[in-house]
Amino acid sequence: MNAPVLAVRNLTKLFPDSSRPDALPVGVRGVSFDVARGEVVGLIGESGCGKTTLGRCIVRLQDADAGEILVNGIPFQQLQGRDLRRFRKNVQVVFQRPETCLNPRMTVAVFVREALRNFGIVANDAAARSRLVELANLVGLREGALDQYPHQLSGGERQRVAIMRALACEPELIVLDEPTSALDVSVQAQVLRTLKELQTVVGTSFLFISHDVAVIRYMCSRVLVMYLGVVVEEGPAEAVFAHPAHPYTRALLGAAPRIRPGPSDPIALRGELVLGDVRPGECPVRPRCPLAHERCTQAPPEFDLGGGHRSACWLSAVPPPQTVSPTEKKAAS
Amino acid sequence: MSAAPLFEIRNLSIDSERAGIRRRIVQDVNLRVDPGQIYGLVGESGSGKSVSMMASVGLAAAGLVVQQGEVAFNGARRSAGDQPALRRNLSHGISLLFQNAKGSLSPFLTTGAQVARVLERQSMPRQERQARIDELFRVVGLSHVDLGRKYPHQISGGQAQRVAMACALATDPKLLIADEPTTALDVTTEREMLRFLKRLCEERGLAIVLIAHNLSLVSEYCSGLSILHAGQVVEEGDLGAIFEAPLHPYTQGLIAAVPDVDEPHELVPIAGSVWGGRDDVDRCRFSHRCPHAMPRCDAGLPPSIAIHGRRVHCVLYDEVVR
Numbered sequence: 001m002n003a004p005v006l007a008v009r010n011l012t013k014l015f016p017d018s019s020r021p022d023a024l025p026v027g028v029r030g031v032s033f034d035v036a037r038g039e040v041v042g043l044i045g046e047s048g049c050g051k052t053t054l055g056r057c058i059v060r061l062q063d064a065d066a067g068e069i070l071v072n073g074i075p076f077q078q079l080q081g082r083d084l085r086r087f088r089k090n091v092q093v094v095f096q097r098p099e100t101c102l103n104p105r106m107t108v109a110v111f112v113r114e115a116l117r118n119f120g121i122v123a124n125d126a127a128a129r130s131r132l133v134e135l136a137n138l139v140g141l142r143e144g145a146l147d148q149y150p151h152q153l154s155g156g157e158r159q160r161v162a163i164m165r166a167l168a169c170e171p172e173l174i175v176l177d178e179p180t181s182a183l184d185v186s187v188q189a190q191v192l193r194t195l196k197e198l199q200t201v202v203g204t205s206f207l208f209i210s211h212d213v214a215v216i217r218y219m220c221s222r223v224l225v226m227y228l229g230v231v232v233e234e235g236p237a238e239a240v241f242a243h244p245a246h247p248y249t250r251a252l253l254g255a256a257p258r259i260r261p262g263p264s265d266p267i268a269l270r271g272e273l274v275l276g277d278v279r280p281g282e283c284p285v286r287p288r289c290p291l292a293h294e295r296c297t298q299a300p301p302e303f304d305l306g307g308g309h310r311s312a313c314w315l316s317a318v319p320p321p322q323t324v325s326p327t328e329k330k331a332a333s
Numbered sequence: 334m335s336a337a338p339l340f341e342i343r344n345l346s347i348d349s350e351r352a353g354i355r356r357r358i359v360q361d362v363n364l365r366v367d368p369g370q371i372y373g374l375v376g377e378s379g380s381g382k383s384v385s386m387m388a389s390v391g392l393a394a395a396g397l398v399v400q401q402g403e404v405a406f407n408g409a410r411r412s413a414g415d416q417p418a419l420r421r422n423l424s425h426g427i428s429l430l431f432q433n434a435k436g437s438l439s440p441f442l443t444t445g446a447q448v449a450r451v452l453e454r455q456s457m458p459r460q461e462r463q464a465r466i467d468e469l470f471r472v473v474g475l476s477h478v479d480l481g482r483k484y485p486h487q488i489s490g491g492q493a494q495r496v497a498m499a500c501a502l503a504t505d506p507k508l509l510i511a512d513e514p515t516t517a518l519d520v521t522t523e524r525e526m527l528r529f530l531k532r533l534c535e536e537r538g539l540a541i542v543l544i545a546h547n548l549s550l551v552s553e554y555c556s557g558l559s560i561l562h563a564g565q566v567v568e569e570g571d572l573g574a575i576f577e578a579p580l581h582p583y584t585q586g587l588i589a590a591v592p593d594v595d596e597p598h599e600l601v602p603i604a605g606s607v608w609g610g611r612d613d614v615d616r617c618r619f620s621h622r623c624p625h626a627m628p629r630c631d632a633g634l635p636p637s638i639a640i641h642g643r644r645v646h647c648v649l650y651d652e653v654v655r
């Protein structure tokens with residue numbers, strides 16, 4: 001197998017709240033995962049779980065406190081200056097609200113040509129034009145839109161322009177941060193289908209960040225579930241959705257709105273995420289988890305459930321975890 | 334048919350006038366809500382769901398002209414054009430709940446003071462207010478935290494929505510119009526909030542109009558449903574009947590466009606956009622996106638056909654009934 005397109009090792013980026021030094025800081029704490037070539041990995045979690053921070057660190061809009069990000073085996077974080085600028089071509093991002101990332105004073109063609117020129121992908125303007133038409137067809141944007149300004153486009157079209165710009169750089173990985181959350185359902189379906197088709201044609205790897213579990217299920221082959229900065233469960237989408245192991249994942253899946261409501265899952269989290277309730281060194285879900293018990297005051301390690309499916313919950317530890325030494329987790333308390 | 338509805342909108346039509354151009358943005362909308370019922374109003378953005386509900390309580394925005402229609406609440410029937418009269422229903426039986434809870438709370442007042450203001454407007458004597466505030470906070474599930482002295486920026490989105498809820502309930506309403514009340518919340522909080530609203534209806538006989546842009550949100554909580562597209566109701570009636578066999582092409586399209594958590598299926602997008610067609614008055618405004626469109630669709634308003642527990646506004650079912 002090839003080296004993974006993206007390897008994240010122990011990535012940490014915390015935002016301590018200076019007015020509340022005792023509360024647990026939000027952010028990302030010690031996350032590790034890989035994205036293989038051509039894979040679509042989903043990142044699910046509720047607001048404040050650190051999924052956007054993780055995405056921003058990966059495209060280096062934010063520098064991590066600690067940990068490593070390897071893109072094609074190259075440590076992205078250590079690059080500086082010109083090397084960094086050239087390397088940015090490999091990792092692109094699409095944001096939730098396209099209107100905030102498009103330039104209102106540039107037509108679509110001018111805007112996307114900036115990207116093509118910046119990375120020297122096309123030789124001259126004539127070549128750029130034909131590449132633009134090609135890209136527009138790829139993302140399902142009508143050709144007429146190329147010479148229009150963002151305000152003349154619909155929300156769905158704007159998001160296609162943002163995807164088109166990311167794609168123009170011919171990246172190895174695109175981080176999609178809630179790309180369809182601001183769109184209506186009919187438009188969301190159009191954009192999701194385009195992304196899926198695009199992925200099979202171009203073969204770019206996606207890291208797809210969303211709070212909508214149904215969207216993740218549609219798009220992704222592998223998923224990571226985050227809560228308060230840590231990955232609580234990960235694995236192949238099939239396994240995680242059919243047999244969610246972590247109580248948080250079960251609650252998240254159970255709470256997802258459905259056209260055909262099924263029998264309701266007995267697991268429901270208590271209340272809301274209150275940072276002050278979580279003590280360092282314990283399982284972050286404990287204060288809200290209906291299945292919490294004494295052992296949860298120590299953060300559980302990730303238990304392997306087979307087939308790459310892992311869950312960070314003591315309840316996933318079958319057989320009983322005599323072999324697991326909790327000593328290293330005690331240090332924080 | 335049950336006796337008298339609690340709230341009824343009849344033939345509501347609204348025009349918008351901007352830069353001298355008149356467009357009909359709500360066309361002949363009808364809606365009836367029984368006591369204790371949760372009624373869903375679903376449509377994509379710009380379909381006119383908020384506009385029609387706001388106009389029905391006298392809050393039509395500037396630049397909108399209510400062309401025709403009647404609103405009946407609690408037995409009193411008024412013309413929809415008489416907005417000041419409709420406004421009097423607010424705080425006399427109708428309350429509102431909005432999407433952005435923090436935006437609907439004053440940043441200068443503690444949460445307790447917000448509710449106190451509402452009670453003051455209700456002419457409740459000062460010495461009785463605190464007991465009532467405590468009771469309301471208990472009802473909305475905020476009693477365990479000492480929230481009354483906090484300002485909106487110090488609380489979470491879910492808590493802010495509960496405070497807004499306490500303000501809405503302070504007037505003892507019979508009808509709550511909830512405009513996408515959970516869109517800004519996380520799914521686990523959203524579920525808790527909607528279950529809470531449902532319990533209120535069961536226990537206190539409160540009726541709710543739940544405005545949503547997503548069909549999957551209403552499925553579990555509502556008994557009746559209207560689906561709006563470009564200001565026209567396309568299908569309305571019993572929720573179970575509609576979900577079991579959606580008849581209007583738009584309803585079918587909406588269901589096929591939503592990804593499913595349990596059984597992933599290929600998504601079938603609806604072509605075009607809500608206002609992509611011509612917005613002349615007398616035609617079906619879905620025809621430019623409809624896979625079954627025919628010349629008749631543009632020849633006049635679609636017929637309203639009662640069939641299997643709902644009304645569908647589409648020429649496709651014209652023959653079925655005859």
